[in-house]
Amino acid sequence: MTVNTDQHPEMILLNISAVERDTGLSKDTLRIWERRYDFPRPLRDQNGDRAYTPEQVAKLQIIKRLLDRGHRPGKIMRLDEEQLAKLAARPAAEVAPRQDIELYLRLLRSHQSRELRRQLSQAMVRHGLQRFIVDTVAPLNEAVGEAWMRGEIAIFEEHLYTELMQGLIRNSITALQSQGNAPRVLLTSLPNEPHSLGLLMVEAMLAAENAHCIPLGTETPVTEIVHAAEAHRANIVALSFSGAYPESKAVEALRELRAMLPGSVLLCAGGAGVARIRRRLDDIQLIANLEKMCEVAKKWRADHARY
Amino acid sequence: MTVNTDQHPEMILLNISAVERDTGLSKDTLRIWERRYDFPRPLRDQNGDRAYTPEQVAKLQIIKRLLDRGHRPGKIMRLDEEQLAKLAARPAAEVAPRQDIELYLRLLRSHQSRELRRQLSQAMVRHGLQRFIVDTVAPLNEAVGEAWMRGEIAIFEEHLYTELMQGLIRNSITALQSQGNAPRVLLTSLPNEPHSLGLLMVEAMLAAENAHCIPLGTETPVTEIVHAAEAHRANIVALSFSGAYPESKAVEALRELRAMLPGSVLLCAGGAGVARIRRRLDDIQLIANLEKMCEVAKKWRADHARY
DNA sequence: AGTCCATATTGTCCTAGACAAACAGTTGAC
DNA sequence: GTCAACTGTTTGTCTAGGACAATATGGACT
Missing domain, CATH: 1.10.1240 (Methyltransferase, Methionine Synthase (B12-binding Domains); Chain A, domain 1)
Structure with missing residues (x-):
C-alpha cells in the first residue's frame, strides 16, 4: 500500500492500487492520464512501480470531483494547484447563505x-x-x-x-410503520455505487409518506434486484445514483433493468447521477428531487385506490 | 455493463468490469486465471471483449468465498460445480444447530x-x-x-x-450515551473494506460498555484515521477486517498506522480478516472476538481510573 | 435557435512479460 | 516430536503500448 524510495525514506508514497482506492480512478485511467496529460507523474520505487505522493493524490481527488461536476480532463489536468483551487471554490450552483x-x-x-x-x-x-x-x-x-x-x-x-x-x-x-393501501417500494443502488445516505433520505421521505419500503442497502446486482422485486411483490423499484456514477453505465443498467422487470413495476431513478441525463428513457421515471419521489408514491396510491 | 452476442441474443452477458464489481476479483486476476487455469473462459462479444455468462459469475463468487476461507486457487479452480458445491457445503467450523x-x-x-x-x-x-x-x-x-x-x-x-x-x-x-471516565474509541475500516455490520456490532458492544464511540463509517484512509484520532483525542483506534481482506494488506496497513499514531493510543484490529494472522505485531492488539474488545475497553478504564 | 455531422477527446479493453510476496514442502538441529 | 531455515512453486499485481467505442465539441446548415 505504501512504499518508501531511497531518496525520500521518510515520505509516504502510495502505489497504484492504493491510489485507485483513494480516488476512485481506475489503474487504466491513471496510467493513460500520465501518458496523455503528463499528470500525475509519480515517482518510481525500487521495482519500477509507480509511487504517488500524497500531494498528487490530493490533487487527483479534487480533479475527480471536478470531473463529476462536468469539467473535462483535457482542460483541467494542466492547471496548477492554485487555478484548481479557484475552480473548486466556485460552487456548482449559487446558493443563498444560510x-x-x-x-x-x-x-x-x-x-x-x-x-x-x-x-x-x-x-x-x-x-x-x-x-x-x-x-x-x-x-x-x-x-x-x-x-x-x-x-x-x-x-x-x-x-x-x-x-x-x-x-x-x-x-x-x-418509528414509522406503513399500513393500509401502501405501495411496496424496493430501494437500492447498483454495484459500484456505495453511497447510502441518498437512499436513506428517500427511504425517510417515503416512510413518512406511508409507503412500505424494502431497503436492500447499496450495490445490488441487476439480476438480484429483479429477483427481490418478484419475491417482495414490489410495486416500485427505486435506484439512487450519486454524481460520481458514470452516466453511460446508469443508462445501460436502467434499460436492462426495465427490460427484465414486469411492466407493472414502476422503475424510478434519482440522485445527482441521473439529474444530467438528457436521453429519453421509456417507462423509466427520472426523479429530479426528493419531493418528486413522494409524488410518484402518491400517484401510485391514487391509481390503486381501494374502493 | 451487459452485452449480447449474436449467437445468444437472449442471454445476459457481463463484461470484465461488471464481473470485477460483482465478484470483487480484479480485472488482472480474472485475466490471469484464464491464462493459467483456463477458467473462467468467457465468450467474446463483437469487439473481442470478454463476455462472462451468469453461470461463470456465480461460480466465481463461490470461488471467491472459498479463497477467503483459505482455499488456494490452483486446487479449487479445476473443480466442477458439484465438487465445488461439496466444498462450499462444508462449513468452516462445526457449529451446533440452533x-x-x-x-x-x-x-x-x-x-x-x-x-x-x-x-x-x-x-x-x-x-x-x-x-x-x-x-x-x-x-x-x-x-x-x-x-x-x-x-x-x-x-x-x-x-x-x-x-x-x-x-x-x-x-x-x-439510546446509549457514554459518561464519566469513558475511553474514546475511534471506529472504522480501511479503504477497500466496505463491511459495516461488523463495525456496528463492535460499536454496540462498546456503547453498552459505556465507552465513547466515534464511528467514522467504513473505508477511511490511513492518514485520515491519524488526523481523526488527533482531532477527537481518541484513546483507542479500532479497525474491522472482514474475511475477504487480504492478510498482507492488513498487516502492512496496521504497521503503518501504528507508526503514525502516538504511542499513547491503543491500536486494535478485529474481524475474520485478522483472526488468521500468525505474525507478531508489536503494540497492536489483535482482537479474536467481540468480547475481547470489551475487555480492552475495561482494561483501559482500569488503567486510567480517576481517584 | 435548433439539428446534424465530422473531429477530438476520453475511458476501457486487449495482449503478454516480469517479478515480489506468500505458501508448501523438505531438511536439519535440538 | 517440534521448531527454524531453506527452497521451489504459486499467485496477484505491476509493467508497457496498441486499439477502439462512446461521448463531447464545434462548425455548418436548416
Missing part, C-alpha cells in the same frame, strides 16, 4: 459531534422529518461536499458527518 | 421481513444488547453466509438481512 447550515459546518469542523447531533436532532423535531430531509439534510450534504473541495473540512470529518446523519435518519425511520 | 437461528433463516428465506425484525427485536430485548450481539447476531451472520454458499439464500436476501440488522443495532446504540 445560518443554520453554517452552524452545522462549524460544529463539524470543531469536532463537537455530540452538539452537532443534538442540534440536528432538534431541527428534525422542529420541522418534521420530510421538511428536515429536504430543507436541511440535502443542502447540508451539498455544503459539506463544497467545503471539502475548498479544503475546509477533512475526509474524516465528512465520514463522521455521514455516519452521524445516517444514525439520525435511520432512527426516525424505525 | 433452533432460533434456523427460525430466523426460515423467515429470511420466506421474505417475512417484518416478522423477522419483530423476532430479532424481541430477542434483543430478552437477552440484552451485548448478549444479543454475541450469541445471536454473530452466529446468524455466519449462518447467512453459509446458507448463501450452499445456494439456499440469494444475494438480495443477504442484503436485506444486513440492512435490517443494521437498523436494529443502530437503533439501540442511539
Whole structure:
C-alpha cells in the first residue's frame, strides 16, 4: 500500500492500487492520464512501480470531483494547484447563505459531534422529518461536499458527518410503520455505487409518506434486484445514483433493468447521477428531487385506490 | 455493463468490469486465471471483449468465498460445480444447530421481513444488547453466509438481512450515551473494506460498555484515521477486517498506522480478516472476538481510573 | 435557435512479460 | 516430536503500448 524510495525514506508514497482506492480512478485511467496529460507523474520505487505522493493524490481527488461536476480532463489536468483551487471554490450552483447550515459546518469542523447531533436532532423535531430531509439534510450534504473541495473540512470529518446523519435518519425511520393501501417500494443502488445516505433520505421521505419500503442497502446486482422485486411483490423499484456514477453505465443498467422487470413495476431513478441525463428513457421515471419521489408514491396510491 | 452476442441474443452477458464489481476479483486476476487455469473462459462479444455468462459469475463468487476461507486457487479452480458445491457445503467450523437461528433463516428465506425484525427485536430485548450481539447476531451472520454458499439464500436476501440488522443495532446504540471516565474509541475500516455490520456490532458492544464511540463509517484512509484520532483525542483506534481482506494488506496497513499514531493510543484490529494472522505485531492488539474488545475497553478504564 | 455531422477527446479493453510476496514442502538441529 | 531455515512453486499485481467505442465539441446548415 505504501512504499518508501531511497531518496525520500521518510515520505509516504502510495502505489497504484492504493491510489485507485483513494480516488476512485481506475489503474487504466491513471496510467493513460500520465501518458496523455503528463499528470500525475509519480515517482518510481525500487521495482519500477509507480509511487504517488500524497500531494498528487490530493490533487487527483479534487480533479475527480471536478470531473463529476462536468469539467473535462483535457482542460483541467494542466492547471496548477492554485487555478484548481479557484475552480473548486466556485460552487456548482449559487446558493443563498444560510445560518443554520453554517452552524452545522462549524460544529463539524470543531469536532463537537455530540452538539452537532443534538442540534440536528432538534431541527428534525422542529420541522418534521420530510421538511428536515429536504430543507436541511440535502443542502447540508451539498455544503459539506463544497467545503471539502475548498479544503475546509477533512475526509474524516465528512465520514463522521455521514455516519452521524445516517444514525439520525435511520432512527426516525424505525418509528414509522406503513399500513393500509401502501405501495411496496424496493430501494437500492447498483454495484459500484456505495453511497447510502441518498437512499436513506428517500427511504425517510417515503416512510413518512406511508409507503412500505424494502431497503436492500447499496450495490445490488441487476439480476438480484429483479429477483427481490418478484419475491417482495414490489410495486416500485427505486435506484439512487450519486454524481460520481458514470452516466453511460446508469443508462445501460436502467434499460436492462426495465427490460427484465414486469411492466407493472414502476422503475424510478434519482440522485445527482441521473439529474444530467438528457436521453429519453421509456417507462423509466427520472426523479429530479426528493419531493418528486413522494409524488410518484402518491400517484401510485391514487391509481390503486381501494374502493 | 451487459452485452449480447449474436449467437445468444437472449442471454445476459457481463463484461470484465461488471464481473470485477460483482465478484470483487480484479480485472488482472480474472485475466490471469484464464491464462493459467483456463477458467473462467468467457465468450467474446463483437469487439473481442470478454463476455462472462451468469453461470461463470456465480461460480466465481463461490470461488471467491472459498479463497477467503483459505482455499488456494490452483486446487479449487479445476473443480466442477458439484465438487465445488461439496466444498462450499462444508462449513468452516462445526457449529451446533440452533433452533432460533434456523427460525430466523426460515423467515429470511420466506421474505417475512417484518416478522423477522419483530423476532430479532424481541430477542434483543430478552437477552440484552451485548448478549444479543454475541450469541445471536454473530452466529446468524455466519449462518447467512453459509446458507448463501450452499445456494439456499440469494444475494438480495443477504442484503436485506444486513440492512435490517443494521437498523436494529443502530437503533439501540442511539439510546446509549457514554459518561464519566469513558475511553474514546475511534471506529472504522480501511479503504477497500466496505463491511459495516461488523463495525456496528463492535460499536454496540462498546456503547453498552459505556465507552465513547466515534464511528467514522467504513473505508477511511490511513492518514485520515491519524488526523481523526488527533482531532477527537481518541484513546483507542479500532479497525474491522472482514474475511475477504487480504492478510498482507492488513498487516502492512496496521504497521503503518501504528507508526503514525502516538504511542499513547491503543491500536486494535478485529474481524475474520485478522483472526488468521500468525505474525507478531508489536503494540497492536489483535482482537479474536467481540468480547475481547470489551475487555480492552475495561482494561483501559482500569488503567486510567480517576481517584 | 435548433439539428446534424465530422473531429477530438476520453475511458476501457486487449495482449503478454516480469517479478515480489506468500505458501508448501523438505531438511536439519535440538 | 517440534521448531527454524531453506527452497521451489504459486499467485496477484505491476509493467508497457496498441486499439477502439462512446461521448463531447464545434462548425455548418436548416
